[in-house]
Amino acid sequence: MSGNGACNGTKNGVSNGSAYYRSNPYQPVPDFLSNVDKFKIIESTLREGEQFANAYFDTETKIKIAKALDEFGVDYIELTSPAASEQSRRDCEAICKLGLKAKILTHIRCDMRDAKLAVETGVDGLDVVIGTSSFLREHSHGKDMAYIEKTAIEVIEYIKSKGLEVRFSSEDSFRSDLVDLLSLYKAVDKVGVHRVGIADTVGCATPRQVYDLVRTLRGVVSCDIETHFHNDTGCAVANAYCALEAGATHIDTSVLGIGERNGITPLGGLMARMVVTAPEYVKSKYKLHKLKEIEDMVAEAVQINVPFNNPITGFCAFTHKAGIHAKAILNNPSTYEILDPADFGLTRYVHFASRLTGWNAVKTRVKQLGLSMTDDQVKECTAKIKALADIRPIAIDDADSIIRSFHISLQPQPHRPSEPVPTDEVIPAEEEPEPAA
Ligand SMILES: CC(=O)SCCNC(=O)CCNC(=O)[C@H](O)C(C)(C)COP(=O)(O)OP(=O)(O)OC[C@H]1O[C@@H](n2cnc3c(N)ncnc32)[C@H](O)[C@@H]1OP(=O)(O)O
Ligand SMILES: O=C(O)CCC(=O)C(=O)O
Ligand SMILES: [Zn+2]
Known part of the structure; x- marks a missing residue:
């Protein structure tokens, strides 16, 4: 996800026929x-x-x-x-x-x-x-x-x-x-x-x-x-x-x-x-x-902290938070970055744990976690993240927990012996299921 194509230009503007371009x-x-x-x-x-x-x-x-x-x-x-x-x-x-x-x-x-x-x-x-x-x-x-x-x-x-x-x-x-x-x-x-x-x-x-x-x-x-x-x-x-x-x-x-x-x-x-x-x-x-x-x-x-807004190395210099920014950054970092963090041996971070988070950022996180959801499911999950973030600041772990538990809730529930099981779903004990025809 690196590359800031727009600012990797040549040293000087070059003449292209009669049209000057840089x-x-x-x-x-x-x-x-x-x-x-x-x-x-x-x-x-x-x-x-x-x-x-x-x-x-x-x-x-x-x-x-x-x-x-x-x-x-x-x-x-x-x-x-x-x-x-x-x-x-x-x-x-x-x-x-x-x-x-x-x-x-x-x-x-x-x-x-x-x-x-x-x-x-x-x-x-x-x-x-x-x-x-x-x-x-x-x-x-x-x-x-x-x-x-x-x-x-x-x-x-x-x-x-x-x-x-x-x-x-x-x-x-x-x-x-x-x-x-x-x-x-x-x-x-x-x-x-x-x-x-x-x-x-x-x-x-x-x-x-x-x-x-x-x-x-x-x-x-x-x-x-x-x-x-x-x-x-x-x-x-x-x-x-x-x-x-x-x-x-x-x-x-x-x-x-x-x-x-x-x-x-x-x-x-x-x-x-x-x-x-x-x-x-x-x-x-x-x-x-x-x-x-x-x-x-x-x-x-000299016993100071590097200021949060320090160019390049401030802790959030390459963090993108709001959903609109996050979506565009994920598509092309040049949308909201003039500096490429890779030039400084640094990486960017796309925030996905706030009330400003959008579903595109959550979709990327879902993929990073190795999970699979439809776009509609990601949107539903995003609503859950926002709901918690409306109550208190949330950490990455909170957002990840919401994503994981939402993902689990989408899966067919495994049989639990203590729960009554509908008779048409019972697999006979000691018997292999019939192979599908
Ligand atoms: C804008 C800047 O940052 S300039 C760089 C600043 N750097 C420093 O000050 C370095 C650290 N300074 C020091 O250790 C001391 O100030 C010293 C050793 C340079 C001088 O110490 P002292 O002799 O005790 O003088 P003090 O610091 O009280 O006053 C500065 C003296 O330099 C003189 N002076 C000040 N600027 C200049 C200058 N650019 N050129 C010549 N003389 C100067 C002043 O007239 C004063 O002289 P005085 O002894 O006749 O009063
Ligand atoms: O030597 C110089 O040019 C600058 C000295 C200095 O530190 C200053 O004037 O603020
Ligand atoms: Zn100075």
């Missing part, structure tokens, strides 16, 4: 700016995720998470600054020594002391950040734009001189002055920064604002563009998608979205969005069937 109806119209089918992931569970209120990662846990993310196929793993604590520095060194395929980054303030400490850890690159909004310039670090630009250039040139990759990012980009921001990015691009970053630090941006800012920036710098979205207003996945459409190249994620406050773009949520848009790219690059294992590992490490 075999994947969810694929966006080709756009020269868009990177929706060639983005990279900077996985920040071990940096932004450590800023989640419940997070405490010991070295062993960090290593386990880093290895799992590497196996999943993320491009970069971002680690907490070695300036944060002595153990953070040691953990950074330990993860660098694992020899993972993913590039290892650490995240530092725009400060030469942090940069000097970080380059000694063995990382492949440094993510440098400083707040540019008036809120942060005034109340966080107290520096003006001229100081920020001068220090950014010094730090970037120093990191480059050590042969490492360097990204420069403005914290609180969406509440920063656009002219200030663009001239700062232009200056760092000129000295050869590898990526610039835009961060929606407070989660205030809308998808349209994201599109506009990234698109404008795309016209100003030639380096890669990384983006980072907080989820305070629930837009983190949509904003990441719009950033890619507008030409961003890298998206920051964390497992289950953990981070400061209610976190950032979740890895799983982004995968759900992108596998629909760019199935070939996503399925060939990322080991999607490992997602549940990674989410369970991180959920346990």
